[in-house]
Amino acid sequence: MSGGAVLEGVVMQVVPQKERDLIAKLLLRDGTAAGVYVYGGMGGGTQNKPRVFEPGNMMRVQIRPSRAGVGGDLAVAAENLLLWRSAQIRHDARAFALLCLYLEMSLKTAVTHHPGGNATEHAGHFGVVSNALFHLDQALAEKSFAWSTHLTLFLTKFLHHLGILPDEASCVFCGEALGEDPSTPLVADQGGFACAACAAAASLPASLRPVRPFLAQAVRTRFQDWRAMPEVPPEVNVQLMQFWGHHLNVRLPDLASYRLLF
Numbered sequence: 001m002s003g004g005a006v007l008e009g010v011v012m013q014v015v016p017q018k019e020r021d022l023i024a025k026l027l028l029r030d031g032t033a034a035g036v037y038v039y040g041g042m043g044g045g046t047q048n049k050p051r052v053f054e055p056g057n058m059m060r061v062q063i064r065p066s067r068a069g070v071g072g073d074l075a076v077a078a079e080n081l082l083l084w085r086s087a088q089i090r091h092d093a094r095a096f097a098l099l100c101l102y103l104e105m106s107l108k109t110a111v112t113h114h115p116g117g118n119a120t121e122h123a124g125h126f127g128v129v130s131n132a133l134f135h136l137d138q139a140l141a142e143k144s145f146a147w148s149t150h151l152t153l154f155l156t157k158f159l160h161h162l163g164i165l166p167d168e169a170s171c172v173f174c175g176e177a178l179g180e181d182p183s184t185p186l187v188a189d190q191g192g193f194a195c196a197a198c199a200a201a202a203s204l205p206a207s208l209r210p211v212r213p214f215l216a217q218a219v220r221t222r223f224q225d226w227r228a229m230p231e232v233p234p235e236v237n238v239q240l241m242q243f244w245g246h247h248l249n250v251r252l253p254d255l256a257s258y259r260l261l262f
């Protein structure tokens with residue numbers, strides 16, 4: 001590849017166009033989202049080209065220099081190169097649903113790329129998604145994939161990147177240390193956990209499935225150390241997902257991949 005702008009990122013979404021074209025929405029390395037039009041991207045044709053624009057694939061795309069007044073805002077791919085694809089995820093229904101969930105959540109979250117801009121404040125978003133997919137693939141290859149545990153790691157890192165990770169150490173109401181009590185409820189509209197006294201004062205029910213011990217462990221566990229995480233009950237992720245949905249204004253049943261998992 002030579003000359004012209006280059007976009008590099010994870011394919012979040014593929015929308016077929018005409019007979020064999022597509023528009024791919026990429027999560028770029030800087031954490032922003034960019035659409036690119038790919039002629040013949042669906043593959044096939046007389047040369048029976050393989051389709052490389054699949055959700056979750058890491059692509060490098062060289063952009064055609066735009067002719068003045070032609071083509072509107074959408075970048076058009078001149079050449080593309082597949083940098084990484086999971087060998088495993090497509091063969092496991094739960095893993096594939098997780099991949100779709102990560103990408104769907106990314107689509108709801110990522111801000112639009114502006115050519116020439118060099119913002120770095122969203123770069124963590126790309127790191128979270130690419131790490132999550134890489135280690136998901138690795139766990140499947142090792143045949144030790146626990147979907148709920150991987151989701152907890154992803155959600156913890158994702159909430160941290162968004163700046164809304166609940167503080168697992170102190171009460172969101174009074175600031176007191178939460179100690180060892182695992183039943184402290186996660187209060188989405190307050191953005192944190194409530195101690196027993198504040199939970200009682202606000203008539204909050206104690207958490208049936210303790211979220212905090214799993215969250216605390218996930219905060220201290222790097223993606224590459226996923227083997228050190230305990231098995232996480234799926235209800236923990238439901239509460240973390242509800243927390244994310246509350247803060248991002250997303251109704252969870254609107255996410256197709258959420259309905260596949262829960």
Ligand SMILES: [Zn+2]
Pocket residue numbers: 171172173174175176194195196197198199
């Ligand atoms: Zn309190």
